Amino acid sequence: MYNRFGKRFIDLVLVVPMIIILAPVLLAIAAAVFLTSGSPVLYQGERGGLHGKPFRILKFRTMVRNADQVGGGTTALGDARITRVGAVLRKTKLDEFPQLFNILRGEMSFIGPRPELLQYTSQYSGLEEYILEVRPGITDFSSLEFMNLASVVGSGDADAVYEREVLPRKNQLRIKYVARLSPVTDLRLFVHTVLRAVQGVMRHVFPGGGSHGDH
Numbered sequence: 001m002y003n004r005f006g007k008r009f010i011d012l013v014l015v016v017p018m019i020i021i022l023a024p025v026l027l028a029i030a031a032a033v034f035l036t037s038g039s040p041v042l043y044q045g046e047r048g049g050l051h052g053k054p055f056r057i058l059k060f061r062t063m064v065r066n067a068d069q070v071g072g073g074t075t076a077l078g079d080a081r082i083t084r085v086g087a088v089l090r091k092t093k094l095d096e097f098p099q100l101f102n103i104l105r106g107e108m109s110f111i112g113p114r115p116e117l118l119q120y121t122s123q124y125s126g127l128e129e130y131i132l133e134v135r136p137g138i139t140d141f142s143s144l145e146f147m148n149l150a151s152v153v154g155s156g157d158a159d160a161v162y163e164r165e166v167l168p169r170k171n172q173l174r175i176k177y178v179a180r181l182s183p184v185t186d187l188r189l190f191v192h193t194v195l196r197a198v199q200g201v202m203r204h205v206f207p208g209g210g211s212h213g214d215h
Contacts, residue, residue: 048121055107058098062086076158077150111186112137113174139193142173
């Protein structure tokens with residue numbers, strides 16, 4: 001009941017006021033992206049959603065235009081495709097804000113298995129198939145563990161490292177989320193994610209205490 005109805009109700013109660021409150025921030029970020037690197041302002045990447053149904057995840061564009069045509073799907077450490085504004089957005093997680101509209105449209109949830117590329121979700125088997133029984137989310141156990149994904153995959157063949165070392169672990173953590181799905185689990189992940197995001201913003205605003213890459 002919680003997975004089918006409760007999570008969606010909570011998402012709608014939270015996302016509408018959040019979009020209204022954050023509207024000035026969203027517009028300011030959109031303007032910064034447009035003025036520094038032109039259009040499009042949003043990146044719309046295809047992902048595997050609930051029951052494997054494809055949808056387009058929304059993010060503020062942090063790379064040069066047509067970046068997917070000049071590189072792989074995984075962002076490498078020091079990836080030359082990342083723009084100056086994009087680097088800031090990635091470090092502070094502000095590039096993820098447009099996913100509020102994915103939540104509004106019912107394609108995502110605040111908490112849930114981080115959505116994956118279709119080339120990977122189409123190959124899910126066994127327990128991995130349960131990942132697609134839950135609406136994908138902005139954050140989960142895998143998001144927290146791989147918050148600095150670029151540093152994990154390094155500056156070489158990021159896609160190969162991701163497929164070999166990261167994807168299996170991410171799917172283990174996605175399955176862990178499905179197995180522990182509950183209001184308490186979601187609340188804990190929400191709080192931990194907010195705290196990590198605030199720490200990231202503070203490190204950027206006040207450099208010197210430490211320093212993201214998403215797939």
